[in-house]
């Protein structure tokens with residue numbers, strides 16, 4: 001079988017294919033998007049029976065995957081780290097189920113927040129749920145761990161969380177494929193009590209889960225993914241790495257004269273015995289991990305106070321951002337590499353901008369014009385390209401919390417007494433979690449204008465098709481209970497500025513919920529369409 005050059009994300013996809021998955025669901029989000037995209041390509045070229053679908057949000061994706069497992073087949077679910085907050089209800093509540101077909105949740109974290117609103121660490125979710133977390137240190141391991149994760153999911157009857165980070169997800173390396181497993185046939189679980197969260201059943205299921213804890217720790221202690229190397233001559237220092245930090249440490253280690261003992265942790269729950277074996281000979285332990293000080297905090301709970309623990313909690317490692325070779329070298333007392341300076345320096349900072357010709361530009365121009373006469377308008381916004389309306393020249397939005405929050409926050413602001421209040425949301429985000437906020441707003445009868453910026457695509461994450469065609473948004477809004485008299489459609493074009501401004505003004509004056517759909521496709525789809533012609 002030929003070797004492949006794959007992104008970390010693609011290595012997960014290939015691992016899932018070779019583990020015999022039948023179905024994958026996901027919601028796009030950087031840096032996880034390429035997992036489903038690779039599977040969709042595989043379906044197109046290699047295996048038409050594979051299902052690889054985007055869902056309206058991460059929760060629906062996870063729930064659908066649980067049902068695939070219940071039917072006896074293997075399924076993969078993908079999302080970015082903040083997406084797991086949306087899927088958390090389903091994930092946490094599925095932990096007591098007795099997984100049938102393997103169920104693996106691949107979550108890509110974004111330390112450094114390249115394209116995210118926080119840098120939360122998904123290892124906590126696995127710990128919170130009391131299940132296994134695996135964290136690859138390179139692309140080969142991303143491939144192998146995915147296969148292993150399916151195997152573990154079926155033998156332990158648990159969902160397994162696979163944690164990736166940006167640099168693993170988005171860098172390429174050669175991946176050697178291994179044996180391929182057959183897909184599983186439809187074989188529904190008939191054990192209703194394994195899949196029903198009634199309190200009396202949940203209590204039994206959680207008891208089983210708790211008893212399983214020892215087995216999980218034993219697997220972790222014996223796992224080759226947690227290699228421990230003891231150098232008995234060094235009684236001063238020991239090192240623990242996780243994820244990508246392994247690679248940086250191994251480079252730096254070559255320059256250390258007296259090599260410290262080293263434990264790398266890729267498999268959780270924590271291998272406590274290995275940690276104790278590492279630390280018993282050392283006066284000081286450095287923990288080099290990306291994300292939160294997860295391992296470091298655990299160490300503080302189990303190691304004697306005399307052992308000094310260095311890491312994020314005492315700023316030996318920066319608490320924010322990605323790990324890099326210099327951070328690792330500095331922590332080890334090695335000189336950092338001389339920086340290569342770009343030939344031109346001191347360029348002025350340039351904030352990200354909406355693309356030239358973007359439909360959102362014309363929507364924001366009309367909105368700003370409509371709000372000119374008010375001293376304190378409130379514009380709540382959401383996650384997507386249109387968040388860039390924060391920057392000049394638009395300076396149009398006052399908040400962006402999470403997916404769907406523009407709608408619920410608009411309701412809250414209106415009920416607090418603000419006027420005018422406009423919620424700005426994209427079509428994809430409206431389908432993700434905006435609808436529920438609209439239902440709330442309509443039932444409360446708030447005085448709010450909801451502006452749905454419909455660009456007919458999920459643009460920011462790489463042009464994935466939206467789950468519902470734009471033409472159906474009006475029907476959905478009507479179905480939620482909006483007054484058809486106050487559902488308006490705009491075409492955001494420079495020539496329509498006056499007309500669009502007048503429509504927005506009119507709806508702001510309306511004492512109730514109005515919904516304005518500002519619809520024009522993203523210029524990149526237009527370009528693509530025209531170039532195909």
Ligand code: SF4
Nearest residue numbers: 355358385459522523
């Ligand atoms: S990708 Fe499309 S929707 Fe996003 S800013 Fe650019 S033109 Fe606008």
